[in-house]
Amino acid sequence: MSKNFKLTLTLLLILGIAGIAYRSAFFRPKTPPSSPTPSVTRDLSMLASRPDWSVLEPFQNTISGEDFERLISTVFTTGEKWKNFIEITTSEARIKTGSEASNEIFHLRFSPSTATTPAPRHWKTAAELPASTLAKPLAGIRIAIDPGHIGGEWAKMEERWFVLGSGKPVCEGDMTLQVAYLLKPRLEALGATASLVREKNAPVTPLRPASLLALAEASTTPEAREKYAERLFYRTAEIRARADLVNQIIKPDLVLCLHFNAEGWGNPNNPILTDHNHLHFLVNGAYDDDEIALADQRFALLHKLLQRSQEEEIAISTSLAKSFVTITGLPPYQYPPQSTNVRPIQGNPYLWARNLLANRLYDCPVIFMEPYVMNSTTAYARIQAGDYEGLREIAGTMRPSIFREYADAVATGLSHHYAALRKP
Numbered sequence: 001m002s003k004n005f006k007l008t009l010t011l012l013l014i015l016g017i018a019g020i021a022y023r024s025a026f027f028r029p030k031t032p033p034s035s036p037t038p039s040v041t042r043d044l045s046m047l048a049s050r051p052d053w054s055v056l057e058p059f060q061n062t063i064s065g066e067d068f069e070r071l072i073s074t075v076f077t078t079g080e081k082w083k084n085f086i087e088i089t090t091s092e093a094r095i096k097t098g099s100e101a102s103n104e105i106f107h108l109r110f111s112p113s114t115a116t117t118p119a120p121r122h123w124k125t126a127a128e129l130p131a132s133t134l135a136k137p138l139a140g141i142r143i144a145i146d147p148g149h150i151g152g153e154w155a156k157m158e159e160r161w162f163v164l165g166s167g168k169p170v171c172e173g174d175m176t177l178q179v180a181y182l183l184k185p186r187l188e189a190l191g192a193t194a195s196l197v198r199e200k201n202a203p204v205t206p207l208r209p210a211s212l213l214a215l216a217e218a219s220t221t222p223e224a225r226e227k228y229a230e231r232l233f234y235r236t237a238e239i240r241a242r243a244d245l246v247n248q249i250i251k252p253d254l255v256l257c258l259h260f261n262a263e264g265w266g267n268p269n270n271p272i273l274t275d276h277n278h279l280h281f282l283v284n285g286a287y288d289d290d291e292i293a294l295a296d297q298r299f300a301l302l303h304k305l306l307q308r309s310q311e312e313e314i315a316i317s318t319s320l321a322k323s324f325v326t327i328t329g330l331p332p333y334q335y336p337p338q339s340t341n342v343r344p345i346q347g348n349p350y351l352w353a354r355n356l357l358a359n360r361l362y363d364c365p366v367i368f369m370e371p372y373v374m375n376s377t378t379a380y381a382r383i384q385a386g387d388y389e390g391l392r393e394i395a396g397t398m399r400p401s402i403f404r405e406y407a408d409a410v411a412t413g414l415s416h417h418y419a420a421l422r423k424p
């Protein structure tokens with residue numbers, strides 16, 4: 001055993017123990033936590049645990065073969081390689097549970113096409129909720145608000161920060177938190193139970209880049225190792241910690257992931273501003289050929305597909321897009337046609353499917369919002385104006401604060417969506 005390998009194993013063990021200690025100190029999950037040992041195995045994503053395929057047992061006989069094939073081939077994948085791992089027969093899907101070399105198969109039995117067995121899940125769709133009053137259309141709904149990124153002292157590392165001349169720095173993680181705090185009381189006033197997945201500009205994960213350096217061994221230079229460990233910290237470990245919080249403690253019916261979009265700004269200390277300003281929403285789907293080859297992602301895809309969360313994500317995003325377009329007038333964002341990790345959602349130019357760590361791991365419908373281009377001339381001027389009540393003239397037009405406009409558009413969209421489906 002080489003010295004480096006021993007060091008890696010020791011660090012993995014320390015990380016594993018730290019993970020257990022952290023979970024037991026802050027979370028008291030009803031079910032025992034899955035193995036917290038970070039993964040360096042090639043058939044798993046970074047820091048992923050090996051999936052427990054028995055979790056899919058309750059979904060036996062809940063979906064027809066036709067529906068399964070349609071969903072997997074038209075919305076959940078972007079290539080053909082899923083066929084190397086999932087074989088569809090007339091009565092079942094035979095799914096490889098491990099690496100390509102493994103022979104282990106999970107058998108998912110299809111229902112006859114006429115059967116309508118409801119998929120077992122802990123969250124409720126708008127249609128499943130009891131009727132509500134017009135004043136409280138979100139009564140009985142538990143909503144987790146996830147302010148994107150970490151912000152604060154981590155914003156530069158996350159590459160979600162720029163400053164123009166003597167202006168105020170633009171920091172996405174701080175802005176999403178600001179919107180979250182404006183949104184929470186608006187959702188509560190509509191009857192929802194709302195909670196924030198991150199309440200301050202600090203990481204949810206107890207891990208830090210230094211503790212993840214050992215996993216960056218393949219990088220060739222010390223600088224590359226450091227960058228890799230940083231990404232592992234703010235992209236991977238942070239989202240996994242948030243997923244634990246969402247899935248084990250909050251257990252919401254819906255997660256709203258708040259973001260501001262951006263276009264390439266180049267040097268963060270001398271950023272490029274653009275005239276492009278746009279809007280889009282993301283639902284889970286569009287797993288590419290490399291992602292489907294990883295056992296944990298294949299499992300997550302099937303868990304999402306079988307819960308039918310995408311149907312709810314599309315329905316809610318459609319209502320949100322409507323209110324955002326009415327309130328902001330923003331045009332839809334168009335991904336480059338050659339993108340292999342995205343799929344358009346038919347019939348709505350504002351909706352796209354993408355496989356992101358958060359919308360894959362959060363165990364309920366998840367809506368990713370990407371309104372406003374932070375480095376567009378208009379959004380930049382509005383961000384510089386900060387938060388305020390009422391209207392102010394910005395770039396020649398009377399406008400509300402960009403943060404309040406964002407929160408109002410979300411609250412209005414959700415209110416209309418649930419009110420329409422929960423008529424008293």
Ligand SMILES: [Zn+2]
Pocket residue numbers: 148149172258259260261
């Ligand atoms: Zn973002």
